[in-house]
Amino acid sequence: MRRPYRRFFAAFAAVLLAGGAPPVAAQTVDTAFQGTVLPRLTARTDSAFHYAAYIPERYRGTAPAPLLLVLDPAGRAVRAIARFAPAAERLGWIVLSSYDTRSDDPAAPNERAVNVMLADAFGAFSIDTSRLYLAGLSGTARDTWDFAYGSSGHVAGIISAGAAMPADTTWRLRFSGLPPFDVAMSSGTRGFNYEEVVSAERALRAARAGSPTHAALRVDVFAGTHQWPPEPVIARQLGWLDVRAMARRLRPIDQALADSVFARDSVDATALAAAHRLGDAADRWAEIAAAWAGAHDVTFAATRAAQLAADPAVRPWRAERDSLVRTTPDYQRGIVKPLSDLRQRPGVPDLRRLTQQLNIVALQQWAADANDSLRADWAARRLSDVYAQVSLYEPEAYLAYNDADRALALLAVAEEIQGSTPRICRERARAYAVRH
Known part of the structure; x- marks a missing residue:
């Protein structure tokens, strides 16, 4: 260390x-x-x-x-x-x-x-x-x-x-x-x-x-x-x-400063409730009550958090959120397996097959679902997991062994996720330099 x-x-x-x-x-x-x-x-x-x-x-x-x-x-x-x-x-x-x-x-x-x-x-x-x-x-x-x-x-x-x-x-x-x-x-x-x-x-x-x-x-x-x-x-x-x-x-x-900073936090939480994001608002008021304890009067924040938590819509919202959080480690392990298998097989991987194994199309559809923001955000996070692997870590590993073809194949998967980004262009240039 x-x-x-x-x-x-x-x-x-x-x-x-x-x-x-x-x-x-x-x-x-x-x-x-x-x-x-x-x-x-x-x-x-x-x-x-x-x-x-x-x-x-x-x-x-x-x-x-x-x-x-x-x-x-x-x-x-x-x-x-x-x-x-x-x-x-x-x-x-x-x-x-x-x-x-x-x-x-x-x-x-x-x-x-x-x-x-x-x-x-x-x-x-x-x-x-x-x-x-x-x-x-x-x-x-x-x-x-x-x-x-x-x-x-x-x-x-x-x-x-x-x-x-x-x-x-x-x-x-x-x-x-x-x-x-x-x-x-x-x-x-x-x-x-x-x-x-x-x-x-x-x-x-x-x-x-x-x-x-x-x-x-x-x-x-x-x-x-x-x-x-x-x-x-x-x-x-x-x-x-x-x-x-x-x-x-x-x-x-400086009580005036403390009051003004606390007020900015309170305005943020109030805006969430006004936008009918009751679960987010309940969490924000609870966070304010916990973070400010000992530094400011949090009576109203704690009361408001409890009121919002009692709303019938908040309990199922939290249940879905927590369920998605629990599924994350399994999904992240699921990303590792096809990439690990790829290292054991000779030849350049098939783009369509690898995209299917990584569930990219389904994740993109979920991420675009405006009717379920919790699942949409979760899917976007999992796409980011995949993107980090196929745009940076895996290509870097292959290029370390001068395997430009596999690095380029993974960068093609990355492009399916986020389009042609500066990172992908930079890594592609490195791969072509290795190939030639």
């Missing part, structure tokens, strides 16, 4: 205890650029690394500011930081977003990227050492859990988008229960890790019920795929983390 980040925090803590200053970065950001995204800065702690930055206009250096480090799974630093900048401006957070982080790549220098951004930030700004935050998507979301546990308590919260904690069994046994930092998870309704996020939420809620702690959890589900949450969702999450810092006595209480 990777631990450079933990070693960095041990050294950082030693500096503080000795009464010294944090590591000094050689690059100081010109305050003339406050309030705008600085698209690309070279880390002078290590010039091989780069990041985007956002410094709020209110920052003066006279009071320590919270620091958020964004770890995009493809190193799209500017695209990612743009989602966080509006809320960071309102709340007074400094944000750095790395160009060097990657998901699902064991060789990715994610730990080093975090350490470099930390060193630069502490050298250039006055940072609140009790209020460091990490945000990741997919594989980098899992990293935020690992890094936060290794931070010696300096990480106050994480934003874990499109994934939950690391899947490694040993890791989960070691860090069981609710973590000692606040967690804001999220998933798109059509994101292929939706079931993982929902299951993790239930497990963590159960752990919190049995072991009260200062930390808290929220989960935001939004209409979308496997992606960073939309800016309004991120704004609510950052606002909630700010209010959680008040509840944990990490920042002064």
Whole structure:
């Protein structure tokens, strides 16, 4: 398991205890650029690394500011930081977003990227050492859990988008229960890790019920795929983390701010009920009541959740949702078998046969069914499961052995699912280069 980040925090803590200053970065950001995204800065702690930055206009250096480090799974630093900048401006957070982080790549220098951004930030700004935050998507979301546990308590919260904690069994046994930092998870309704996020939420809620702690959890589900949450969702999450810092006595209480953030969550839940999405509304009010407990009065939220849950339409809706969640592991195993069988057979696979084995046409029909949104979203998630395998993981494996023909066959299946995407075009170009 990777631990450079933990070693960095041990050294950082030693500096503080000795009464010294944090590591000094050689690059100081010109305050003339406050309030705008600085698209690309070279880390002078290590010039091989780069990041985007956002410094709020209110920052003066006279009071320590919270620091958020964004770890995009493809190193799209500017695209990612743009989602966080509006809320960071309102709340007074400094944000750095790395160009060097990657998901699902064991060789990715994610730990080093975090350490470099930390060193630069502490050298250039006055940072609140009790209020460091990490945000990741997919594989980098899992990293935020690992890094936060290794931070010696300096990480106050994480934003874990499109994934939950690391899947490694040993890791989960070691860090069981609710973590000692606040967690804001999220998933798109059509994101292929939706079931993982929902299951993790239930497990963590159960752990919190049995072991009260200062930390808290929220989960935001939004209409979308496997992606960073939309800016309004991120704004609510950052606002909630700010209010959680008040509840944990990490920042002064600002009741007006707490009320406004809570009101935005309440407006979201009210809109779901107004749109006759009663099951979603019941879940949202229940989520608000759980996430805000200890930080705001949740009497109305809990009452509204109970009222909606008692509606005759909600119980069957929840039963269907839970049934679909339970079927997911079996379906995912069903994806693995034909792909595994393919590896054992010589020759190029038949496109029609493989498409049938993966149930693609039926899933596409279900995903387009406007009369059953639960099954439609579930089918779209399963199509995403297949697409991830046939557009990336399986072609990569074949190309590693210079088997361009099989890689191209799988990319043809991927095109049946999503059309000609940039990923498919890129992988096809690689396959043709191998063939010729």
